[in-house]
Structures are given as structure tokens and as C-alpha cells.
Amino acid sequence: MxxxxxxxxxxxxxxxxxxxxMGFWIFLTTDLVLFGSLFAVYVVFRSLVGLGPTPHQLFVIGPVLTETLILLTSSFTCSLSLYSARINRVPGAIAWLIVTLGLGMSFVLLEIHEFASDVLNGHTWHQSAFLSAFFTLVGTHGGHVSVGVGWAIMLAIQIGLKGLTLTTRRKLYAFALYWHFLDIVWIFIFTVVYLSGIA
Amino acid sequence: MDHEHPRRPQAPTGHGDEVELALLQPKMHATQFPSLQITGYILALVLTLLAFGMVAYHWVPVPSLIPIILVLAFIQGALQMGIFMHLREGRGTTWHLPVLALALFVGLGIVGFSIWIMMFKSGVS
Structure with missing residues (x-):
């Protein structure tokens, strides 16, 4: 086959x-250094909870598992969008891209819901070093996903207007790299922050 | 220099970016069905649920739990790189592999050395 x-x-x-x-790979490199730094900060500060909650008390793993499955699925649909582009199917490429950004949006909404309920319970990032590091690391990832959703919307419109030209193909390829990169970062957040937190 | 190289049909020509290793020769897989993507998706789901099950249902003893789920995360990251980020595709490989190696070196260096240096804190204070 x-x-x-x-x-x-x-x-x-x-x-x-x-x-x-190639330039986009260099951007991803600098982004990896950013996330590496934030992971280092989190791992160093995760036990410094002060009077605030411990990771075990704070995390509700159910919604987080849902977020993880959503992001994994969106990574898959993103690869299908690129696959459709490779076999020159414009509607398929746009449709899978829209599915991807829809899943990305629901991921961001779930995360906003998680953060909002933490803050409403009084657990803001002022409370402890652990919470500062947690909100910074996970929030930076969530910000990246939000930017990716905006990017995917513009990309879908552009492919719809111009079709699969050399430029839009390259943009779709770069977006796919970005999206899969964020998925990999989330796998490590899921493992290092959430799973290790409730273990 | 360039004129010494035999020209491969699919290699980009004349810009000094010819691929020299057979392993890294430019290639692209065109398939009738996205079987590679589906395989990657299923593997990612299995690895994620495996890690989740280990933590939620205590399938392994606690001391070895964190190393095991970390190894699972690295396996999944490598899978995503290989399958979804098309590491072996196009003429990208020889271009971005050094950048990627540098990124991993710096990234893991920051994380590893931060954890290592903080282990001394308890001894000092």
C-alpha cells in the first residue's frame, strides 16, 4: 500500500x-527552550506549596484526561488535513483543519474552566510558588494553543480563497509542525504536572 | 565540490543542500490510505491511557511509577515526532536534525541541571 x-x-x-x-524549525527550537525553562521552574517549585493546596489536592484528573484525549485527537485530525493536502483534496484539507481548530477551541475552554474554578476557590498564582509555576507553565501552553486556533482559522480561510498553492501548502505544513509540537509539550505537562501530581 | 557529486533525481540541485547519506535521502510516502497517521493515533491513545491507568488504578508500585510514566512520555514524544512531524520526509531531515539536536541538548540541559542543582539545597541549608 x-x-x-x-x-x-x-x-x-x-x-x-x-x-x-527550516526557519519554523528554528522557532520551534526557541519555543522548546522556553518550555524547558518553565518545566525546570515547575519541577523545582512543585513541593513549595506554602499555605496553598498541594498538587494532589488541587488537580481533578477527569477533565484533564478529557483535555489530553481532545488534544491527541486534534493532532491526528491535523495530520489528516496535511494528508488531504498531499493528495490534492482541498475540501478535505479545509474540513480536517476546521475539525482540528474546533477541538483546539474545546481544549482551551476546558482549561479556562479549570483555571477559573481554581481561582474562584481562592487558589490564585499569588498563593504559593507551586501555583505560580503551575499557572505559568500550563497557561503558556494554553496561550500557544489559543494562538494556534487563530492561526488555523486564518489558514482555513486562506486555503478556501486561494486553494492549495505552494505558499498555502507550506503554511499548512508549518501549522502542522506547530500543532504536533504543542501536543508533545502537553504530553509532558500531562505526565510531569498532572499524573505525577496525583501519583 | 558540487560537480563531484552524482546527481540524484529527487535531490534539490545546486544549492549545497544535497543529501549525502542514503538513510537521509529525500523521500515522501504517498499512500492510498492514511494508515501511518491512524497507527500513530492508536499508539498515542494506548500510551496515554496506559500512563493514566498506572497512576489512577495503581498498576505499578509507587517508587517506580514516576520513572515509568516519564519513559512512556518520551516514547510518545518520539512517536509524534517520527510519525506526525514527518521527520524523515522531504529534504528537511539533514536541515533540521542539527537544530533539533541542539534544542534537545539545551532543553534537557536546563531541566536536568536545574533539578540536579536543587538537590544540593537540602544539604546546604
Whole structure:
């Protein structure tokens, strides 16, 4: 079923677009350093709870598991969008992109709900070093996902207007890289923050 | 330099970015059905639920729990990289592999050394 063809994807045939994809990898590198720093801060501060709640008292794992499954699924639908683009199906590429951003939105809403209920219970990030590190790390990831949703909306409109040109293919490829990167970061947040917190 | 290289049909030409290792030769998998993506999705789900089950239902003893779920996270991260981020696709590999290695080196260095240095705190104070 799997055949290796001799042609490269269009976005890689063009030298300039290849360089732009390379540039996006460099951006992801700096982003990885950002998240690495925030993970280090979290791991160092997670036991400094002061008078606030411990991770075990704070986390409700049910919604977090839902968020994780939503993000994993959106990563999958994002790869299907790129797959559709590769076999030149414009409606498929747009439809899977819309599914992806819908899932991304519901992820962000669930996270906002989690943060809001923490704050309403008095657990703001002023309360302890653990809460500061927690809100900064998870909030930075949530901010990235929100930006990704906005990006996907604009990308879907652009593909709808212009079709699959060299430029829109490269943009879709870069978006897919960004989205999968955020998924990987979330896997580590799920493991290091939430699962380790309730273990 | 360039004129010494035999030209491969799918290699980008003339810009000094020719791929020299057979392993990293440009390739793209065109399939009738997104079987690779579906495989990656199922594997990700299995790994996630496995880690969740270990914590929620106490499938493994507590001391070995954290290392095991961390290893599961790294396996899943590598899977996502390989399958969804198309690491072996296009002519990207030789371009972005050094950047990726640098990122992992710096990222893991920050995390690892922060944890390591903080382990001394209890001894000092």
C-alpha cells in the first residue's frame, strides 16, 4: 500500500519555501527552550506549596484526561488535513483543519474552566510558588494553543480563497509542525504536572 | 565540490543542500490510505491511557511509577515526532536534525541541571 514516489511534496521542491520551513524549525527550537525553562521552574517549585493546596489536592484528573484525549485527537485530525493536502483534496484539507481548530477551541475552554474554578476557590498564582509555576507553565501552553486556533482559522480561510498553492501548502505544513509540537509539550505537562501530581 | 557529486533525481540541485547519506535521502510516502497517521493515533491513545491507568488504578508500585510514566512520555514524544512531524520526509531531515539536536541538548540541559542543582539545597541549608 505504501509506495515511495520520486517526487517531493511541492513545499519542499521550492528552495525558498524549504528555507521558510527550516526557519519554523528554528522557532520551534526557541519555543522548546522556553518550555524547558518553565518545566525546570515547575519541577523545582512543585513541593513549595506554602499555605496553598498541594498538587494532589488541587488537580481533578477527569477533565484533564478529557483535555489530553481532545488534544491527541486534534493532532491526528491535523495530520489528516496535511494528508488531504498531499493528495490534492482541498475540501478535505479545509474540513480536517476546521475539525482540528474546533477541538483546539474545546481544549482551551476546558482549561479556562479549570483555571477559573481554581481561582474562584481562592487558589490564585499569588498563593504559593507551586501555583505560580503551575499557572505559568500550563497557561503558556494554553496561550500557544489559543494562538494556534487563530492561526488555523486564518489558514482555513486562506486555503478556501486561494486553494492549495505552494505558499498555502507550506503554511499548512508549518501549522502542522506547530500543532504536533504543542501536543508533545502537553504530553509532558500531562505526565510531569498532572499524573505525577496525583501519583 | 558540487560537480563531484552524482546527481540524484529527487535531490534539490545546486544549492549545497544535497543529501549525502542514503538513510537521509529525500523521500515522501504517498499512500492510498492514511494508515501511518491512524497507527500513530492508536499508539498515542494506548500510551496515554496506559500512563493514566498506572497512576489512577495503581498498576505499578509507587517508587517506580514516576520513572515509568516519564519513559512512556518520551516514547510518545518520539512517536509524534517520527510519525506526525514527518521527520524523515522531504529534504528537511539533514536541515533540521542539527537544530533539533541542539534544542534537545539545551532543553534537557536546563531541566536536568536545574533539578540536579536543587538537590544540593537540602544539604546546604
Amino acid at each position: 505504501s509506495t515511495t514516489t520520486s517526487t517531493l511534496p511541492p513545499e519542499f521542491q521550492d528552495n525558498m519555501e524549504s528555507i521558510r520551513i
